[in-house]
Amino acid sequence: MAPAGGGGGFRMPEQREQQQWMEQALSTAKEALENGEVPVGCLMVYQNEILGQGRNEVNETKNATSHAEMVAIGQVLEWCHQKGRDLEEVFGHTVLYVTVEPCIMCAAALRLLNIPLVVYGCQNERFGGCGSVLNIPTDDLQYTGAPFQMLPELLSESSISCFCGQALVGYGHCLALVYGTAVTCQPNCPVLAAHEHRLLHYMRNCKWS
Numbered sequence: 001m002a003p004a005g006g007g008g009g010f011r012m013p014e015q016r017e018q019q020q021w022m023e024q025a026l027s028t029a030k031e032a033l034e035n036g037e038v039p040v041g042c043l044m045v046y047q048n049e050i051l052g053q054g055r056n057e058v059n060e061t062k063n064a065t066s067h068a069e070m071v072a073i074g075q076v077l078e079w080c081h082q083k084g085r086d087l088e089e090v091f092g093h094t095v096l097y098v099t100v101e102p103c104i105m106c107a108a109a110l111r112l113l114n115i116p117l118v119v120y121g122c123q124n125e126r127f128g129g130c131g132s133v134l135n136i137p138t139d140d141l142q143y144t145g146a147p148f149q150m151l152p153e154l155l156s157e158s159s160i161s162c163f164c165g166q167a168l169v170g171y172g173h174c175l176a177l178v179y180g181t182a183v184t185c186q187p188n189c190p191v192l193a194a195h196e197h198r199l200l201h202y203m204r205n206c207k208w209s
Contacts (some may be wrong), residue, residue: 014042104129121159
């Protein structure tokens with residue numbers, strides 16, 4: 001499937017570029033974790049320039065819609081307003097790099113904005129709108145923008161590792177994540193199943209001192 005902006009000069013980023021931008025998104029996801037948020041980070045890149053850089057801000061803002069993608073979209077909208085740029089042209093040539101598959105809400109917003117390409121890390125097993133639960137990018141949906149292309153599972157292990165936080169540092173951190181951050185404070189963790197698997201694997205194999 002061709003990206004939505006492909007007819008207007010959209011350039012597919014090279015693999016080296018994709019990895020570079022995703023690494024920056026991962027750094028943003030770690031910032032989210034440090035601030036008590038579900039660790040998801042993203043970049044919106046237009047002509048090799050970051051116009052939006054978002055992380056989850058749900059707890060901080062007390063706003064359930066403050067997902068990383070929505071934060072970044074808001075920044076791009078503001079940039080277009082300040083620069084007097086055409087929204088359709090900018091979004092039609094912007095690539096989203098996000099550490100976790102966008103949820104249904106965010107995937108729908110991306111489609112309405114005619115984003116041509118979404119590159120994401122790990123799957124969102126609970127709320128994924130790009131294939132895990134619904135397939136917003138490719139479904140036949142009337143009056144909802146254009147389909148967009150996806151490149152999944154780029155640095156997926158690193159994305160999942162963000163949800164483990166400091167779990168691999170030691171026993172105390174493991175207990176904090178098992179009984180605290182991951183399970184109690186973040187019950188809606190989109191990759192909780194993978195997270196729990198990694199924690200259990202670590203706890204079975206580490207040496208308690």
